[in-house]
Amino acid sequence: xxxxxxxxxxxxxVIVLRDLSLSVSGGEVLCLMGRNGAxxxxxxxxxxxxxxxxxxxxxxxxxxxxxxxxxxxxxxxxGYVPQGRRxxxxxxxxxxxxxxxxxxxxxxxxxxxxxxxxxxxxxxxNQPARTLSGGEQxxxxxxxxxxxxxxxxxxxxxxxxxxxxxxxxxRDTIDALRRTGVATILVEQRVDTAxxxxxxxxxxxxxxxxxxxxxxxxxxDSEAFHRHVGV
Amino acid sequence: xxxxxxxxxxxxxxxxxxxxxALTASGLSLVFGIMRVVNVAHGEFFMLGxxxxxxxxxxxxxxxxxxxxxxxxxxxxxxxxLAAIADWAVLKRLNYEPEATIVATxxxxxxxxxxxxxxxxxxxxxxPAPVDFRVQLPWFGYAGYKLVVVAAAAMILTLLxxxxxxxxxxxxxxxxxxxxxxxxxxxxxxxxVYAGVFALxxxxxxxxxxxxxxxxxxxxxxxxxxxxxxxxxxxxxGLGSLRGTLIAAIVIGLxxxxxxxxxxxxxxxxxxxxxxxxxxxVRPQGLFGRTAP
Numbered sequence: 001x002x003x004x005x006x007x008x009x010x011x012x013x014v015i016v017l018r019d020l021s022l023s024v025s026g027g028e029v030l031c032l033m034g035r036n037g038a039x040x041x042x043x044x045x046x047x048x049x050x051x052x053x054x055x056x057x058x059x060x061x062x063x064x065x066x067x068x069x070x071x072x073x074x075x076x077x078x079g080y081v082p083q084g085r086r087x088x089x090x091x092x093x094x095x096x097x098x099x100x101x102x103x104x105x106x107x108x109x110x111x112x113x114x115x116x117x118x119x120x121x122x123x124x125x126n127q128p129a130r131t132l133s134g135g136e137q138x139x140x141x142x143x144x145x146x147x148x149x150x151x152x153x154x155x156x157x158x159x160x161x162x163x164x165x166x167x168x169x170x171r172d173t174i175d176a177l178r179r180t181g182v183a184t185i186l187v188e189q190r191v192d193t194a195x196x197x198x199x200x201x202x203x204x205x206x207x208x209x210x211x212x213x214x215x216x217x218x219x220x221d222s223e224a225f226h227r228h229v230g231v
Numbered sequence: 232x233x234x235x236x237x238x239x240x241x242x243x244x245x246x247x248x249x250x251x252x253a254l255t256a257s258g259l260s261l262v263f264g265i266m267r268v269v270n271v272a273h274g275e276f277f278m279l280g281x282x283x284x285x286x287x288x289x290x291x292x293x294x295x296x297x298x299x300x301x302x303x304x305x306x307x308x309x310x311x312x313l314a315a316i317a318d319w320a321v322l323k324r325l326n327y328e329p330e331a332t333i334v335a336t337x338x339x340x341x342x343x344x345x346x347x348x349x350x351x352x353x354x355x356x357x358x359p360a361p362v363d364f365r366v367q368l369p370w371f372g373y374a375g376y377k378l379v380v381v382a383a384a385a386m387i388l389t390l391l392x393x394x395x396x397x398x399x400x401x402x403x404x405x406x407x408x409x410x411x412x413x414x415x416x417x418x419x420x421x422x423x424v425y426a427g428v429f430a431l432x433x434x435x436x437x438x439x440x441x442x443x444x445x446x447x448x449x450x451x452x453x454x455x456x457x458x459x460x461x462x463x464x465x466x467x468x469g470l471g472s473l474r475g476t477l478i479a480a481i482v483i484g485l486x487x488x489x490x491x492x493x494x495x496x497x498x499x500x501x502x503x504x505x506x507x508x509x510x511x512x513v514r515p516q517g518l519f520g521r522t523a524p
Contacts, residue, residue: 048415048416049415050412050415050416069415069420069422070412070415070416071414071415071417071418071419071420071421074415074416074417074418075418080416082413082416086410086412086413088405088406088409088410088413089409090405090409091402091405091406091409095402095406098402099402099403099406099414099417099419100417102399102403102417102418102419103417103418144417148417148418
């Protein structure tokens, strides 16, 4: 289980997250929604150690993460798919996957599992990542993170700018991960995707989780979406 | 001597300059490309390599080839270790901020230079070449050791290319070069990569110095020229582009050799500096560099 306990963090003089607490268990999908600038991306970057928390604690299965460097957090079992994918564009598809596999004990088996999940990548293994289509790049970004065999996967707006068939593939992937016991924190702007894949939906406002509801209690017209997402 | 043989001599001299420059500048290019650090102390790592080679030649008994071979292994290791310590003690603490590291490496430059003056003295000192033979061409004889320098530099650069393009360490360096934060997010210890790259860059400069010191002699102020020429090479080739650096080193080295032989070394420097000015106006990212996204 990943827990954030009263975490405060931000950039230079700007505080973005204020005493934020949340938790997500194995096999659970927590979707974070909120307006632009609410702090959703900062939550993920703080968990990854790319933004250092100023106070509070972050724990994975009881082990402190907030005291570790970013590379130690990744190796502890947190996989990250950032907004805009941020692939290593000059490296090939195979090399991007290799970067993800470096920390693992059984890289060949993990690589095969990822390529079975995204067969399109197998056809593009020697192609530079920057030459892939948007959908293929997102497959690679998710595949690269899965190569880390994460206990918790952080997905920052994975459906942004993708066609419906790709969005459906991403939903299926999240469902498949849920069945394998991977916890997922998904930052998402699309209400339909959030309702389709999330177990719980947390609404971020003012640097905190303002409300959190089981997805089954919400519908497309729920007041919470109007209040926090503006739809 | 006729024009043809004179030109051949100039090209051969240029190849020696190009080989040494390619080694030195590739170290500077690696450090800038991966760490985004403009290492003003790079020339002093070159100087340290030459000075240490002199110490090895003085204190290791036996034939010159033995002490030279030892210097070629030992000096880059010692200089690389010093660079890694400088990275840990100074650059890492400045969080590799570009402006701060320029000032810091200027400080490192003076510390190394004055330390060399104190321990080595102000005089230029010769280091014996490991081999002494002449290649007799129909028009002139040529020092065989200079051809050894070209061959050795080509071998080291080929090895560097293989490491960067084929090895796991090279893959890690290239990933870190592209996106430092993402490298961290995928379990790469970026601090260790930076220390290794800074050490490798300095070691390449030291290797170049050990190779060339039997031709030029060791002196505590000898770091200035290699630094200037390396910057010129890296700017013309494209900041952070190793391929561009190698091609620019060959062009500049050959130009340096030809202009120095036919006219004067000072004119060769003027030509190189004018070429940088022209490149900065016409193609600021260099011949093989990329514009910022």
